[in-house]
Amino acid sequence: MNDIITHPLEPFFDKNSKILILGSFPSIKSRISGFYYQHPRNHFWRILEKLYQAKSLNNINAQKKFLKTHHIALWDVLQSCKIKNSDDKTISFP
Template identity: 40%
Template sequence: MPHIKSFPPIEDSTARILILGSIPGKESLLAGQYYAHRHNSFWKIMGDLIAATPTLPYASRIQILKSNGIALWDALASCTRNSSLDSDIDKTSALPNNFDLFLSTHQNITDIFFNGAMAEKCFYTLVQHMLEPKLLRYTRLPSTSPANASLSYNQKLSSWKAVIQIMA
């Protein structure tokens, strides 16, 4: 099984919101971009919420996230995984990102949104017990992955509107 590594965070020191995935899929790793799979609805949702549409250049979408106080990262720094599916992650190989350092240098973050159940599970299992106590709100959102076909796009979008409610 290939050992994969996460990307550095997309962040700004003034970010108030952190959106966490589990770890990038194969297409994202090949492109060097978060949520690069053409059927992943993350950028379409960000387009509907904050105008970071998938048709914009990646650098422009990242800038829009930052200007809206949104940081983007993954729960895992590295793991072994055969495919792009979260269910294929070898749990014994999973290493978390350094959230203690990240949150200490991003003191304005008040909310962490998990892009799906695996991001939430990895965070709670591998990270939360190591963090300094801090008042943060945690919200699991439906995964934007094309593997999450049980919800329609509009159902996902409706749940993801919680992100812009924090921005208001």
Template identity: 40%
Template sequence: MLARSFPPIADARARLLVLGSMPGVASLTAGAYYAHPRNAFWPIMGELFGAGPELPYEARRKRLITAGVAVWDVLQSCRREGSLDTAIERESEIANDFAPFFADQPALRLVAFNGQKAETAFRRRVTPMLDVATTARLRFVRLPSTSPAHAGRTFHEKLAAWRDGLASVIN
């Protein structure tokens, strides 16, 4: 099936951009980032920025924006059966247009990849299109995937890694 990502959660105050690869089936169905109930993203955002799953989705979005956190996906579209990153057909990947996005985010300093696939797709599809000045002002970090499919770490291990990786932008 052809999957298409959502517009970013962002405004010009963003200091941090969290990048996933492509929303899963539960997220696409709900029209919301990280909608799978076992995905650790919103519980981690709750611990770090007060944007936890107990809040309505729109309130979580607003809390992230207020905290200087942007959320987007590397891929604009791709073909994939199911939700797993490993099912993404590599030749079908089309990246989002990051050059104007980064230009509209003057405060952005840190790009955090939510898992290996997001980082791999970004480095393959996006980095070659960026100018040196953009990449020089940004720091990039890969964090453990919040996906329930990434069961190699407990929630507390993922939270600790995210807290450490984002320490420079957490108030």
């Protein structure tokens, strides 16, 4: 079975944050990149681009700037879990 993985990312927020978007657990790509929603098949940033008519949220610096500008905080609800690859439906707990 998979090992227990501890969430490696800090919550992203500042004193002006007004909106909190909660995820479950970061993908492998996000854990490697060190920021939320970095898997290329994840639609998170493309959806925000459409909703806010934003452009080029295709790198972490642009994403962080966008989030701060729009007072959006990001965090996940799980501190640790077992997960196969990046598939949320495989999440289990010890």
